Amino acid sequence: MKYKGWLLPPAMRDFHEGRIWLREHTAFAKQDIQRAIARKYLHIIEGIQTTPRLKCNRCHNDKPQFFTLFDCSKCQRQCVYCRHCLSMGRVSSCSQLMIWRGPKAYRKRQHPLQWTGQLTELQQQTADELLESVKVCRSHLISAVCGAGKTELLFQSVHYALEKGLRVCIAAPRTDVVLELFPRFQKVFPQTIIHAYYSGAPKQDGYAQLVLATTHQLYRFEQAFDVMIIDEADAFPYSFDKTLASAVQKAKTAQAPIYFMTATPTQTLLNDFKHRSFIPKRYHNKPLPVPRFSSLWGYEKSLQRGKLPRKLKEWTEERLAKNEPFLIFVPKIELLKMATPLFQKLHDHILAVHADDSDRKQKVLQLRNEEIPGLLTTTILERGITLKNIQVAVVGAESTIFTASALIQIAGRVGRHEAYADGDVVFFHHGVTLAMDEARETIIYNNKIGFSQ
Incomplete structure (x- = not known):
């Protein structure tokens, strides 16, 4: 006898479980979505809550200045939309958001961990403390200097959680951190479906028990994760935008603890x-x-006149002569654009990156593969990038964008590799600031503490 019922498409369940998704953006057949709604597998909520006050049900923004009225062609009346999460697709008062309430995806309990490295005594102690917190479901903060090996000490706890059938999320404010972590976790968990979510991420199939994501992508999740790890929790924009902290709370299950990691x-x-x-x-x-x-x-006037300051030019020429890869941080995109052609006179393969650069990932890969000598960058690369033998200069270190924590993170790019444990970090400035002094003194203090034990 021919079966006349409806079979739930597994891909629909795998995709929607744990997500809050715009109905109009679904990639599945409309009749399948309608049947899932009829069976109460998909729960529908309004995109914008209008009473008692305006609130976006996806990103939880409730600031009036981020809502805009518009003449909606779909419902032929005036509607309001949220500008705060507009880059992820427009959520309006006539939009529908879908939340999965149907059968759960199968969760594997065998996730071989293939890592042959050896933790130091301090790393192992911290890894054990974190694992104990995971076991008893309590939140935990890991503070570790740049290059201490925070990622490696996560493997033990992530492995434990996966084999307990838990869903794990590791989130970070910056795309570059996610791009750095993704291949490392793929390598050590080769039989685990892992997804990486960031702006422009490719389509990924299957149900991911381990998710790496920028904190912005957590707007699209709802009660999805049993273990929530936030890397670089003090970084912009997470430290600046309160809705990102709300997104973390929304994306995890009610009882799930949060684990924070940062060097600063x-x-x-x-x-x-x-x-x-x-x-x-x-x-x-x-x-x-x-x-x-x-x-x-x-230095700014010099760049405006089309000339590299002598000290900066000499520093760069020395790096080129020694074949040492380098990062040069500048405070503004305008300066970056002015300086790039001047540096390219020293070497035509010196490139520049900033937050809106669509080729950022490729350029960092070129530096990693030693295909280019160096990169000019804004603070977008202050975290989450590990390159052997990298040398660092900050131009305009007195600028307010270079906070003490930013400068500590930038300095922390240098000397991370065991074979190149030393290197040059120079803060070029137009006057020493308290932030510069604080960054330097903090690094000196950490060295003193670390080597007095």
Whole structure:
């Protein structure tokens, strides 16, 4: 006898479980979506809550300045939409958001961990403390200096959670951090479906028990994750945009704890966590490179006149002569655009990247593969990038965008590889700031603590 019922498409379940998704953006057949709604597999909610006040049900924005009225051609009346999460597709008062309430996807409990590395004593102690927190379902803060090996000490806890059938999310504010972590987790969990979500990410199939995502992508999840890990929790924009913290709370299950990791914890983070671990030195047991200060008076005017300041030119030429890859940080995109052709006179393969650069991923890969000598960059690469033998210069270190934590993170790019544990970090400035002093003193203090134990 021919079966006349409806069989749930597994791909629909795998895609929608744990997500909050615009109905009009579904990739599945309309009749299948309608049948899933009829069977109460998909729960429908309005895109914008209008009473008692305006609130976007996807990103939880409730600030009036981020809502805009428009004449809606779909419903032939005036509607309101949320500009806060517009880049992910317009959510309006006549939009419908779908949340999966149907059968759950199958969760594997065998996830072989293929990592042959060895944790240091401090790393192992922290990994054990984190694992204990995961087992008893309590939140935990890991504070570890740049290059301490935070990613590696996660493997033990992630492995435990996956084999308990839990769904794990590792989120970070920056795309570059996600791009850095994704291949590393794929390598150590080769039989686990892992998805990476960021702006422009390719389509990925199957049900991912381990998800790596930018914190912005968490707007699209609802009660999805049993274990929530936030990497670089103090970074912009997470530290600036309160809806991202709300997105984290929305994306995890009600009882799920949160695990924060950073090299530069804010005082608020330190105060918020009863259970904390601290690693004051790098895995290779070598001190953190200490930044040096070098005055670069009138550098902006020099660039505007089409000339590289002498000290900056000499520093770059020395890196080129020694065949040392480098990152040069500048405070503004306008300066980046002015400086790039001047650096390309020294070497035509020096490139530049910034947040809106669609080729950013490829350019970083070129530097990693030693296909180019160096990159000019804004603060977009202050975190989440590990390159052996990298040298770093900051131009305009006195600029307000270079906070103490940003400068610590930038300095932390240098000396991460065991074979190249030293390197040059120079802060070119038009006057030393408190942030510069704080960054340098913090690094010196961490070295003192790390090597007094």
